[in-house]
Amino acid sequence: MNRKILIRLLACVLVMAFTAGNMILWADSSSSEDVPEPINQGTQPEDDYNIITISAAGDITLGSDADSSYVNSFDYEFNLHEGDFSYFMQNVKSIFENDDLTIANLEAPFTTATTKAEKQFRFKANPEYTAILKLGSIEAVNLANNHMYDYLERGCKDTLLHLSNAQIGYFGFQHKYLTEVKGIKIGLLGYTGWDNSSQKKAEIRKAVEGLKTDGAQIIIVSFHWGEEREYKPNTVQKDLGHFCIDIGCDLVLGHHPHVIQGIEKYKGKNIVYSLGNFCFGGNRNPSDKDAYIYQHSFRFFSGVLDAEEGQVIPVSVSSVSSRNNYQPTPLTGAERDRVMKKIQKYSMEL
Numbered sequence: 001m002n003r004k005i006l007i008r009l010l011a012c013v014l015v016m017a018f019t020a021g022n023m024i025l026w027a028d029s030s031s032s033e034d035v036p037e038p039i040n041q042g043t044q045p046e047d048d049y050n051i052i053t054i055s056a057a058g059d060i061t062l063g064s065d066a067d068s069s070y071v072n073s074f075d076y077e078f079n080l081h082e083g084d085f086s087y088f089m090q091n092v093k094s095i096f097e098n099d100d101l102t103i104a105n106l107e108a109p110f111t112t113a114t115t116k117a118e119k120q121f122r123f124k125a126n127p128e129y130t131a132i133l134k135l136g137s138i139e140a141v142n143l144a145n146n147h148m149y150d151y152l153e154r155g156c157k158d159t160l161l162h163l164s165n166a167q168i169g170y171f172g173f174q175h176k177y178l179t180e181v182k183g184i185k186i187g188l189l190g191y192t193g194w195d196n197s198s199q200k201k202a203e204i205r206k207a208v209e210g211l212k213t214d215g216a217q218i219i220i221v222s223f224h225w226g227e228e229r230e231y232k233p234n235t236v237q238k239d240l241g242h243f244c245i246d247i248g249c250d251l252v253l254g255h256h257p258h259v260i261q262g263i264e265k266y267k268g269k270n271i272v273y274s275l276g277n278f279c280f281g282g283n284r285n286p287s288d289k290d291a292y293i294y295q296h297s298f299r300f301f302s303g304v305l306d307a308e309e310g311q312v313i314p315v316s317v318s319s320v321s322s323r324n325n326y327q328p329t330p331l332t333g334a335e336r337d338r339v340m341k342k343i344q345k346y347s348m349e350l
Helices: 003-020 074-080 093-097 127-135 152-165 198-213 235-246 333-348
Strands: 049-061 063-065 101-106 123-125 140-142 169-171 177-181 184-193 218-225 251-255 263-266 269-272 277-280 290-301 304-316
Touching (some): 049 218, 101 218, 127 152, 152 169, 169 177, 235 251, 235 263, 263 333, 304 333
Parallel strands (some): 049 277, 101 140, 218 251, 251 269
Antiparallel strands (some): 049 290, 177 184, 263 269, 290 304
């Protein structure tokens, strides 16, 4: 048999195996082994195949409320570790380094501004803390949330400047992010999802169509939505999530509830309703420290998406249980299994 034909036949078998399983790859909850690694990108069955793996994390606040005390704050932890920018992401960096794109929700402006919004909680981060994202291999962040304007227009503008200087991509509100990985264009959009009005949907549709015109082959929408401390998505979340898939988006990611919610498979695509917190300086000791990194792999053959697969990596927002030390850490053993079962339960209810 011609060698080229044989290679193509083997490739087809691999694709069939790739698509045969569930869209969400769950680890066996009875096993004590670690969560499976994402699909190996270094061994493609043929040159025409590309696998793009994207990791997503929840709320990142590299600071604290302006009026809160210093002890056990984010800055306190930073100084406790002698200003080591790599400290916070050191337990997840290997995961993010081995993907193709890592995204998260940035829920505090990088600014030195002092004029604050009139609201209960106002977060901001030292502009130097962009190094935490950079050293943690986080390439792009969502800005569309309820804290990006805590220091008004200047705080947001400062954030864009400092992210640009650190060569970190950003998206959300009126900003879109278009990047290219392995010859595949990826478009990112971000919104607050408090309502599912026709105006909101028209805004999203126009942006999605714009990304398609720009050549985006993967479109991911990130929503800051839902109700705090609720483990189930509300009707607005579900409607917006379904709408995005209906108009051609490939993946929907959610955050804001500060706890995890399930993952829904809808028309062959995944809607991740809440990733939970991640490196979150807004709470020094949350009662629920469960979260997860969501990874999604897209397989392209000759530039066309032909298969995809998702998996979750359960984490704790802290490497210690007694408080929040702002160091997200993958869970293992019984704790990993507990959180995995929790995510499975919430997902099955969807």
